[in-house]
Amino acid sequence: MDSIVIGTAGHIDHGKTTLVKALTGFDTDTLAEEKRRGITINLGFAYCKLPCGKTAGFVDVPGHERFIKNMLAGAGGIDIAMVVIAASEGIMPQTREHIHILQYLGIQQAIVVITKIGMVEDDFRELVVEDTKEYLATTSLKHAPVVQVDSITGQGIPEILALLNGMAAGVRREAVTRPSRLPVDRVFSIKGFGTVVTGTLHEGSINLNDELAIYPEGLPVKVRGIQIHEQTVTTARAGQRTALNLGGVSVEEVRRGCVIAKQGSVQATCVLDVHLSVAADASKPVKRLEQHKLYLGATEVLAKVIFMGRKEIYPGEECYAKILTESPVIARKSDRFVLRSLSPVQTIGGGRIIDPAAKRSGYTDEQALNIMKIKDQGTPQQVLEVFSWENLFGDKEAVAAVSNIEDTDKYFELLLQSGRIVLFENRVAHVEALQALLEQTLNILEAYHIQYPLRAGMTKAELQARLEFAGHPREFEWLQSWMKGTGQIGQSGLMLYKTGFVPVFSKKMGSIRDEMLAAVQQAGYSPLTDYELAGNDKDRLAVLEALMQTDFMAVDGHVILLRELYAQAKETAAGLACTEGAIRLSDFRDSLATSRKYALLLLEKMDREKFTTRRGEERVLL
Template identity: 80%
Template sequence: MESIVVGTAGHIDHGKTSLVKALTGFDADTLDEEKRRGITINLGFAYCTLPCGKTAGFVDVPGHERFVKNMLAGAGGIDIAMVVIAASEGIMPQTREHIHILQYLGIEQAIVVITKIGMVDDDFRELVVEDTKEYLEATSLKHAPIVQVDSLTGQGIPELIALLDSMAAGIERETVLKPARLPVDRVFSIKGFGTVVTGTLQEGSIALNDDLMIYPEGLPVKVRGIQIHEQTVPAARAGQRTALNLTGITVEQISRGCVVAKSGSVQATSVLDVHLSVAADVSQPLKRLEQLKLYLGATEVVAKVVLMGQKEIHPGEECYAKLLTESPVIARKADRFVLRSLSPVQTVGGGRIIDPAAKRSGYTDTQALHIMQIKDQGEPQQVLEAFARENLFGDKEAIAAAANLEDAAAYFDLLLQEGRLLAFENRVIHIEELQALLEKTLHILAVYHDEYPLRAGMIKAELQARLDFTGRSREFEWLQGWMKATGQLGQNGLMFHKADFIPVYSPKLGAIRDEMLAAVHQAGYSPLADYELVGSDKDKDRQAVLEALLQSDLLPIDGHVVILRELYVQAKETAARLARTEGAIRLSDFRDSLGTSRKYALLLLEKMDRDKFTVRQGEERVLI
């Protein structure tokens, strides 16, 4: 059963609900308050079968300005808009605002319906029609056909149905093969069934028993039942008004604005890269960092607007920007959105999503603007590269989904062949981002070498922290390997240094070094403690020299006790000789061979045990 979605738009009391009833036979006002007050407050739904065989689902939206947010919740996924204008009043404030909204939502197919023609004479009706045509000339609906009807008598309804039928026949779904995504516009519970959500299935298909997720919360659910236009069906597909009975979740855990989607196909974000336009009739410019209400799908959230490269944007102008939302949202590239002011409440603009999972980024405005332009207008390979560049070690599938490219695999291959991207497992790294990280690493090490000229380098954990690298340890290992392969990064054990770095002793530090080495050499196998070399005042220069010597000439054997590395090597040779000639190493023999005390002989043997050179057996030791 192929379906389309038709949405109404227009001022309050212009006959939208009566028109839907004349087309379908259903009264879309279901709330008692709606019937009592004679106005639509929430979204209403009805349907009928068109002559072409497609089912038209009608979304009846409220016209009162207080309920524009409800109108926006139902406007997503509309294929054809019916802009309703009463012949008795003509174009009114909400007519204009709804037309603006349709333009920002990218709804191109529309019919302008002049209703209540039986309430006015022919001259007044023609005047309203002419005024309507004149107004539409400056809008996205300037080519929309105009139909005149009387919903009570049925005059003009057959002509409207024929027009809807011809437009519906030409609508084809290109989004059915994409992962399922349904923005939720209603949530309720039915006794005996549980939680039910409704919305227009924007992409993909959903079948009974499918395992899906509720975003942005990331809650798993299973599809227990599906209805389309009050009919139970085994599956729903893109373009259909759909009701899902879900298990694994309560009505308290889900609300309007949530998204039902295939697990992993979308991600929650609080940063969106967008192209936006400001309405020509707003009273003042939109300023950088201004807070507005963002309407995206069925979501309503406060967002801060960060204009790229400019401090403000004037009425009727366009620009690139970032939207920083107060709470996470779900989007895909090319999704449409609307912006409204907080106070006084009015629609100030809208636009389309360029990057649905953008970064706050450390780029300058000029760099960020350039990347946004590529994402928005570049060739597919350029677009994919721009998305990959902003996702260091980004998952290939996630990058392809964010870029909204179906043939991403081929473009990934080309970028890898050209060396623009490098691969690590199922992830990719942009060469220019790698080079930027290398430059940052070399700068960090250069500053470190200046501050600690005698240290062999910076330990791995500290380098990772200073780089603000938050990736996995395997990714950092790969990154270090790549940097070393360039010949500009060196490694000494756990220490990293610039490849050309050599510890440099000034005359003063050199004198301290010579003094320390002479003292340790003289001590021999009766080694000194480090505090004896540094002194009680913990002189910083002497401490720095000792740290450097511990990386080269000196070796700590137990806590604070240090010895010449060459003497420790000789001690190991002595232990090996005793093991061969005596069959085992006894502490007394080892002590006498070195000419030292029992205390220091034991410290040396325990160091050899820790180094897995010897192993203790009772009171003796043998070689491992």
């Protein structure tokens, strides 16, 4: 079932609902209060079949200013707008605001409908039509056809259907192959079925029994039923008004503004990079960090705006900006949004998302501005490169999704061939980001070598703690491997060092080192303590620290043993386990020619390393 979505817009009581009923036969005012008051409060829905074969789903939105958030919840995802203007009143404040909203939402196709033409004299009607065309010439709807209609008698209805049919035939669904995403605009429960949500499927397809998630929380759900225009189907596709019966979630856990999507395909965020346009008729400038309401999809959330290098933006201006939301939102690159002020309450601007998971800080305004320009205006390869640069070791599919580029495999391959990125399994790392971490590492190691000239290097754990890199252990291993591959970082055991560094022992320190090595070697399996070796002497402590990285190890706290002797002790334990079936403390003690105390210390260390484990009074190999 190929569908399009048509949305109404216009001032209260200008005949939107009556027009939809004339086109479809459905009365979209379903609430008792709507019937009583004669106005649309919530979203209404209807549909009809067009001659081109497509089904037109109509979203009838409320025109009253107090219900503007309901209008915005339904306006996202529509293909064609019908702007309704009553011949009895002409263009009114809500008409203008709705037209602004359509512009910010990027809706290109529209029909302007002059309704209630039977209620006015011809001269007045013609004046309204001329005034309307004059106003439209200053807006994004300047090329929209204007049709005069009497919804009661049916005059003009065939012309509207013909226009809608022609526009609908040209609607193409480029987003069908992308991961599924449905912003929820209604939630309710049906007895015997459970939780039902509705919305316009923005991207992808949803199949019966699909396992999806509700964002921003990420709650897993299963699709138990799908309806399109009151017909039960097994698949919904991008562009269709869709009702989903969801399993695994209660009505209380879903709300308008949530997004149903493929698990892991979207990311909740409180920071958005955007291109913002401020309305020319806004009553005042938009100030930095001033609180507003952001409308994104079906989401309404409090938000603040940060401009790059400026404190305010004046009416009629455009700029790049960051939007900080009070609670997490879900978006994709190129999504449209609307911004409304809190006082006075009015639509002050809108625009498009250029990074749906932006960084909060870390750049100068100039750097941030340049990055935003590339994300917004760059070639597909440039856009993918900058997203790879910002998302070090990002999952390849996740980087592709956030950049919102088709055929990313081709551009990833070009970046690989040019040496701009490196792949670690399925993770992407930009060479410049890796190089920046390498420079930090070299600086850290150089300072460490100066401070501790006797030590062989810095442990991996200490380097990871000092480095400005919040990656997981696996990612740090990838980074470390890449850095060693450059030839500028060396490794000795667990120590990392700057290539060319050699521990420098003065004659005095070298003498202390030789003495300590001889003493620990002579002690064998009756080891000395660190205090016996160094006491409180500063020079001896420095030498001991250096030897602990290379030749010595602590068996338990302060007891010092040669590393090679500990390795031999493990071989002895393994031999006893093979020949005797188990390791008995007395046998192990005798094999090492040591005391029970030190034999036990060695076995307990092997237990901690999971080399052995106790079984009663004996030990076995793990």
